[in-house]
Amino acid sequence: MSTQITTAFVNQFSSNITMLSQQMGSLLREAVDVESVTGEKAFFDQVGAATAQVRTSRHGDTPLMETPHARRMVTMATYEYADLIDDPDKVRLLVDPTSSYARAAAMALGRSMDDIIIASATGSANTGKAGTTSTALPSGQKIVHGSAGLTKAKLLSAKKILDANSVDPSIQRYMVVSPDQMEDLLGINEVASADFNTVRALVQGDVDTYMGFKFITSNRLGTDGDGNRQVLAFAGDGIKLAIGKDITSRIDERADKSYSTQIYYCMDIGATRMEEDKVVEIACTE
Numbered sequence: 001m002s003t004q005i006t007t008a009f010v011n012q013f014s015s016n017i018t019m020l021s022q023q024m025g026s027l028l029r030e031a032v033d034v035e036s037v038t039g040e041k042a043f044f045d046q047v048g049a050a051t052a053q054v055r056t057s058r059h060g061d062t063p064l065m066e067t068p069h070a071r072r073m074v075t076m077a078t079y080e081y082a083d084l085i086d087d088p089d090k091v092r093l094l095v096d097p098t099s100s101y102a103r104a105a106a107m108a109l110g111r112s113m114d115d116i117i118i119a120s121a122t123g124s125a126n127t128g129k130a131g132t133t134s135t136a137l138p139s140g141q142k143i144v145h146g147s148a149g150l151t152k153a154k155l156l157s158a159k160k161i162l163d164a165n166s167v168d169p170s171i172q173r174y175m176v177v178s179p180d181q182m183e184d185l186l187g188i189n190e191v192a193s194a195d196f197n198t199v200r201a202l203v204q205g206d207v208d209t210y211m212g213f214k215f216i217t218s219n220r221l222g223t224d225g226d227g228n229r230q231v232l233a234f235a236g237d238g239i240k241l242a243i244g245k246d247i248t249s250r251i252d253e254r255a256d257k258s259y260s261t262q263i264y265y266c267m268d269i270g271a272t273r274m275e276e277d278k279v280v281e282i283a284c285t286e
Helices: 087-093 098-122 152-164 179-186 194-204
Strands: 033-036 041-047 069-075 077-085 125-127 133-135 173-177 213-217 229-235 239-254 260-273 279-284
Touching: 041 239, 069 239, 069 260, 077 098, 098 229, 098 239, 098 260, 098 279, 125 260, 152 173, 152 213, 152 229, 152 279, 173 179, 179 194, 179 213, 179 229, 179 279
Parallel strands: 033 239, 173 213
Antiparallel strands: 041 069, 069 125, 077 260, 125 133, 173 229, 229 279, 239 260
């Protein structure tokens, strides 16, 4: 047997490019109020709750009320993603990676969209006629960690806060949690109860709603100053996503880069919390 036959051995390469584990685009876009806007800044006017007056005499003057008005401002920002593929790359890879690069770009922008939505929910909102007043989420809309994760008591407290604020129950309510909080839900000790069965089905993906909240599992939630996870509960119209330019792609040759193929994606968006009464922050120990 020839000892040199090993020089004829060949390697087999896959004809596909596998995408590594990652969040496939935005999870929260469908959960918030979306509006198309034009301009560097966008303003959203609001009308508050008014109070009727009791008539105390016949043929009296018509009472004139001050209808409360408010305004929120969103500052738009452009997000970009681009990468280059040289022609020799396509030869050496045995497969054209253009479509995989495009998918990676689109998913990256989707994740950025979620980051903006989450930051607007927990951060300060620009309010007032010119949007120059900074409004923070008040302490009454925050549930402290209590050295615990996501408990049944915290879920009930979040529901109670929204109900006490007269948030229209017909508006879909959402709760954004990390995988740790999903694990907490399975730890609820009513093992034989209907609650536990519902939570188990929730985690398995058979249902996605519990206690009036539609659950979304995300790994992009932030933490507070003490390192506790900031779980979000909100009514769908409590957060506004303003889109000046939706996710747009261009795949072109670049003459200035030896005619390499450029994958380019961009979007122009902004977000704001529209009403503090409709957003609850739940601090959870992990």
